[in-house]
Amino acid sequence: MADTADLSGTSLVALDWGTSALRAFRMDTRGHVLETRHRPWGIMNLPPAINGTADPEPGAAFERALQDTCGDWLAATPGLPLLACGMVGSAQGWREAKYLPTPTSLDALARGLTLVERRDGPPLHIVPGLLQQGALPNVMRGEETQVLGVLAGLALPADAPVLIGLPGTHSKWVLARRGRIEQFHTFMTGEVFAALRGHTILGKTMQAAAAPDDDAFARGLEVARGSDAALGLLSHIFSTRTLGLTGALAPTAQADYLSGLLIGYEVASLSRVQGQTPTTPPTLVLCGEPDLCRRYAIALQTYGFAAPTIATQATAIGLWQIALAAGLVVAPAPSSSHPFTAGSLAA
Amino acid sequence: MADTADLSGTSLVALDWGTSALRAFRMDTRGHVLETRHRPWGIMNLPPAINGTADPEPGAAFERALQDTCGDWLAATPGLPLLACGMVGSAQGWREAKYLPTPTSLDALARGLTLVERRDGPPLHIVPGLLQQGALPNVMRGEETQVLGVLAGLALPADAPVLIGLPGTHSKWVLARRGRIEQFHTFMTGEVFAALRGHTILGKTMQAAAAPDDDAFARGLEVARGSDAALGLLSHIFSTRTLGLTGALAPTAQADYLSGLLIGYEVASLSRVQGQTPTTPPTLVLCGEPDLCRRYAIALQTYGFAAPTIATQATAIGLWQIALAAGLVVAPAPSSSHPFTAGSLAA
Numbered sequence: 187m188a189d190t191a192d193l194s195g196t197s198l199v200a201l202d203w204g205t206s207a208l209r210a211f212r213m214d215t216r217g218h219v220l221e222t223r224h225r226p227w228g229i230m231n232l233p234p235a236i237n238g239t240a241d242p243e244p245g246a247a248f249e250r251a252l253q254d255t256c257g258d259w260l261a262a263t264p265g266l267p268l269l270a271c272g273m274v275g276s277a278q279g280w281r282e283a284k285y286l287p288t289p290t291s292l293d294a295l296a297r298g299l300t301l302v303e304r305r306d307g308p309p310l311h312i313v314p315g316l317l318q319q320g321a322l323p324n325v326m327r328g329e330e331t332q333v334l335g336v337l338a339g340l341a342l343p344a345d346a347p348v349l350i351g352l353p354g355t356h357s358k359w360v361l362a363r364r365g366r367i368e369q370f371h372t373f374m375t376g377e378v379f380a381a382l383r384g385h386t387i388l389g390k391t392m393q394a395a396a397a398p399d400d401d402a403f404a405r406g407l408e409v410a411r412g413s414d415a416a417l418g419l420l421s422h423i424f425s426t427r428t429l430g431l432t433g434a435l436a437p438t439a440q441a442d443y444l445s446g447l448l449i450g451y452e453v454a455s456l457s458r459v460q461g462q463t464p465t466t467p468p469t470l471v472l473c474g475e476p477d478l479c480r481r482y483a484i485a486l487q488t489y490g491f492a493a494p495t496i497a498t499q500a501t502a503i504g505l506w507q508i509a510l511a512a513g514l515v516v517a518p519a520p521s522s523s524h525p526f527t528a529g530s531l532a533a
Numbered sequence: 534m535a536d537t538a539d540l541s542g543t544s545l546v547a548l549d550w551g552t553s554a555l556r557a558f559r560m561d562t563r564g565h566v567l568e569t570r571h572r573p574w575g576i577m578n579l580p581p582a583i584n585g586t587a588d589p590e591p592g593a594a595f596e597r598a599l600q601d602t603c604g605d606w607l608a609a610t611p612g613l614p615l616l617a618c619g620m621v622g623s624a625q626g627w628r629e630a631k632y633l634p635t636p637t638s639l640d641a642l643a644r645g646l647t648l649v650e651r652r653d654g655p656p657l658h659i660v661p662g663l664l665q666q667g668a669l670p671n672v673m674r675g676e677e678t679q680v681l682g683v684l685a686g687l688a689l690p691a692d693a694p695v696l697i698g699l700p701g702t703h704s705k706w707v708l709a710r711r712g713r714i715e716q717f718h719t720f721m722t723g724e725v726f727a728a729l730r731g732h733t734i735l736g737k738t739m740q741a742a743a744a745p746d747d748d749a750f751a752r753g754l755e756v757a758r759g760s761d762a763a764l765g766l767l768s769h770i771f772s773t774r775t776l777g778l779t780g781a782l783a784p785t786a787q788a789d790y791l792s793g794l795l796i797g798y799e800v801a802s803l804s805r806v807q808g809q810t811p812t813t814p815p816t817l818v819l820c821g822e823p824d825l826c827r828r829y830a831i832a833l834q835t836y837g838f839a840a841p842t843i844a845t846q847a848t849a850i851g852l853w854q855i856a857l858a859a860g861l862v863v864a865p866a867p868s869s870s871h872p873f874t875a876g877s878l879a880a
Contacts, residue, residue, distance in 0.1 A: 322756065322772040323779045356771065372775075373767040374733065381728040386721065409669065416809065418802035419766050420720040420795065424703065425669040428719075432670045448767065455765035462763065 193262035196220065197515050200505035201252075201310075203274035204328060205230050209501070210256045216518045217506040219499070221259075227251035229279050248280040249304065260307055267514040269505050271313040272328035275300060280310070285317035285325060289368045292334055296511035313508055316367060324372055328501070329358045333367055335504030336471050336497045347468035349460070351486075351494070353449075353478045355380075359456055361468065371459065373452045376478075379445060388426045388444060393437035402439035403481060406446020407488050411454055419451050445481065453485040470494040540609035543567065544862050547852035548599075548657075550621035551675060552577050556848070557603045563865045564853040566846070568606075574598035576626050595627040596651065607654055614861040616852050618660040619675035622647060627657070632664035632672060636715045639681055643858035660855055663714060671719055675848075676705045680714055682851030683818050683844045694815035696807070698833075698841070700796075700825045702727075706803055708815065718806065720799045723825075726792060735773045735791060740784035749786035750828060753793020754835050758801055766798050792828065800832045817841040 195214050202209040206228035212221040227233055232247035233254055241247055252260075260266055275283030283300035298314040315327035329352050336350050344364050352358040355376040361369045383389040409422055426444045429435035435443055460467075470486065472479040472494045479496050486494055509515045542561050549556040553575035559568040574580055579594035580601055588594055599607075599615075607613055622630030630647035645661040662674035676699050683697050691711050699705040702723040708716045730736040756769055773791045776782035782790055807814075817833065819826040819841045826843050833841055856862045 317779070319779075321759075322769070323775040323781070324771070325775050325778060371764060371768055372771045373765075374735075374771050375767050377733045378729070378767060378770075381732040382725070385728045385732045386724045388721075412668075416802060416805040417718060418720075418798055420722050420725060420799055421718055421802060422669070423725075424671070424719045424721050428670040428672050431672060432664070432666075434670070451765055452767055455763060455768060458763040 193259060196259060196263050196266060198506065198509050199256055199259055199266055199268050200502055200509070201268070201270035201274070202272055202328065202331075202501045202505070203270045203279075204228055204272040208251060208255055210259075211502045211505070212256070212259050213502070213506060215515070217503070217510075217515075219502050222502075223255055225251065225255045227255065229273050229276070245280055245302070245304075248274070252310075265308050267509065268308055268310045269299075269313070269509050269512075269514060270310055271331040271501070271505060271508075275312040275315060276327055279312075281312060283312040283314050283327075285315045288316055288318045288370070289366045290316055290330070291366045292507060292511050295330060295334070296508050299508075299512055311512070311514065313505075316370070318370060324370060326358055326370060326372070329360065329370075330367060331504035331508065332473055332500040333360050333362060333504070334507050335500035335502065336473055337362055337365055338503050338507050339497060339500075340469070340471070342469060347466060349468040349470050350497075351470070351472045351474075351482060353472065353474045353482050357452060371456070373455070375448050375452045379448050382423065382444060383441060388423065388440070391427065391430045391437055392440045392444075395438040395442065398477065398481075399439045399442040400484070402435070402442040403446040403449075403484065404488070405435075406443040406448075407450040407453075407485055408446075410447050410450025411489065419447070422447055422451075446485070449481055449485045450488070453482070453489045453491075457489045457491070467492065471497050473497040473500045540606060543606060543610050543613060545853065545856050546603055546606055546613055546615050547849055547856065548615070548617035548621070549619055549675065549678075549848045549852070550617045550626075551575055551619045555598060555602055557606075558849045558852070559603070559606050560849070560853060562862070564850070564857075564862075566849050569849075570602055572598065572602045574602065576620050576623070592627055592649070592651075595621070599657075612655050614856065615655060615657045616646075616660070616856050616859075616861060617657055618678035618848070618852060618855075622659040622662060623674055626659075628659060630659040630661050630674075632662045635663055635665045635717070636713045637663055637677070638713045639854060639858050642677060642681070643855050646855075646859055658859070658861065660852075663717070665717060671717060673705055673717060673719070676707065676717075677714060678851035678855065679820055679847040680707050680709060680851070681854050682847030682849065683820055684709055684712055685850050685854050686844060686847075687816070687818070689816060694813065696815040696817050697844075698817070698819045698821075698829060700819065700821045700829050704799060718803070720802070722795050722799045726795050729770065729791060730788060735770065735787070738774065738777045738784055739787045739791075742785040742789065745824065745828075746786045746789040747831070749782070749789040750793035750796075750831065751835070752782075753790040753795075754797040754800075754832055755793075757794050757797025758836065766794070769794055793832070796828055796832045797835070800829070800836045800838075804836045804838070814839065818844050820844040820847045 196212050197215040198213040200211040208225045208227045210223045211219045214220050233250050274280050281302045286298050299311040302310040313331050316330050318324040333350050348362045350360045357373040357375050359371045426440050472482055483494050543559050544562040545560040547558040555572045555574045557570045558566045561567050580597050621627050628649045633645050646658040649657040660678050663677050665671040680697050695709045697707045704720040704722050706718045773787050819829055830841050857864055
């Protein structure tokens, strides 16, 4: 469908391209987002060919998703740079982008872009993922860009540590300092919650609630940190059912109770790991879906952390930072105000 | 289908009736199992009415399952007592059987049978479940009968503590003494494993192995007890994927690695809980599916427990014990050998 809006002044098309969705940002010469589009074309859900025939080349379905999402933007401004982050750079994506080792800087990420040539337009650049080597390796794709976006919005002394939480399907906790990503952890909290609710006996007695049940959530948090903690997660989750059987937990409260249990275990682990490095408590920032950030903020404070700052628009800002560092766009004149110091962080 | 075997000498039909299957035992006057039948008629999978019409009464589908499984046994010996344990006594079962509070004895279980009248034959008796009250209540249905079966096969001083592990969808660990069930814990290990393998990203890269990969299993156990334990289960399970991504864990090894991680966490919890009560180490018995018992035996020894004994036929033996205590069957003459001292326990 043609967009009749004025498309002049666009300097970058930035893509947040994950497993289940594609978000496209049209950005002006100062990095402001002029327009955002959201499509269900995640890399595992690409649009089929219209006539149902097999694609002539592996990238055709990705190109189709791109055209459907922002073909008009690209047509209106020939040569517009295109930058993407996320699972589009995985082995199942459009092109596998390398993993950079941690610690990593903005400049290293900008130097490590993977180029995908396109038949009818400028190439797509894909941001690398991060690989943390160790006995138990750790990986991320997409979150590195969010972290850069969060860091760009903070006004902190250069060497102040920042702990950035990115709750979601797989929660990431990233320790950054001097603009570098130093270390990170992954917790499968969101995906485990969905699997327990959708595919175990715990979901059978749950009923949808009209609103989040913060009391049930807090009760789950308390169990996770309580004196019974020695029994562990595999035992504690069963109490979602037994408290229901004994009439002590309403069906509408059970999902939030289980959410509190799991997020409580995640934050308890984080608290232990943080306690092992006796340094200045880092500045704490959360970035993610609002209700999830709200839950994590409650959990963090229950465990004695300071109230976190909530960051917004981090992915678009991070993509702009990388585009700048890679020379895909030109920095605005120094006299103009920085577009991210206002509005990108909300208390 | 009519069974042409000699059905004389039957004194009890005992049923192990769970969520997904029904096992029926035809037992002689001394409690020996003469015949076992296995049907998929778990309480969530009862046989439909033949003509597809609605059932005239709630119990009709249960009666149909019973007739299909052992109608010929019941017809051959009018008045034959019928005893069942398991989820058939749950709110979703044929009739809800009460929960008895722990600690509980064999006699209390036998006195607490729930009676279901049947139109064309003797009533069905259902064994109560157990409820352990507390801040986090705990329940079992069916395992109490297995535990009684295990205890009947042990030759121990009356006050020697016995710790009985019943691995499965929901692992139960039961502390018994003087024939009484004193305390128990539940771990959702089996169901969590199935949900993670079937419904999260961890299963996507797994490939079936020709045989159990004990090295991968042991590696998972080591991670669960290793120095990284502070990060916890929600983080550690992600290593199933990252070790695969970095080429350090073959696709065919990933399921056994995850199994080792989860069982390791369960046994670690058990070890902590046991360590909190400084008494004589209990005699350790496992009862369940053979490969699962083998895995748990490895895990227990990794955590410093003694080698467990493996019990077999515990459910049938337990049902016989309850039938005896309830007077549904008459005890064999004292001169005859006890049917459970041989063959019921294997090292």
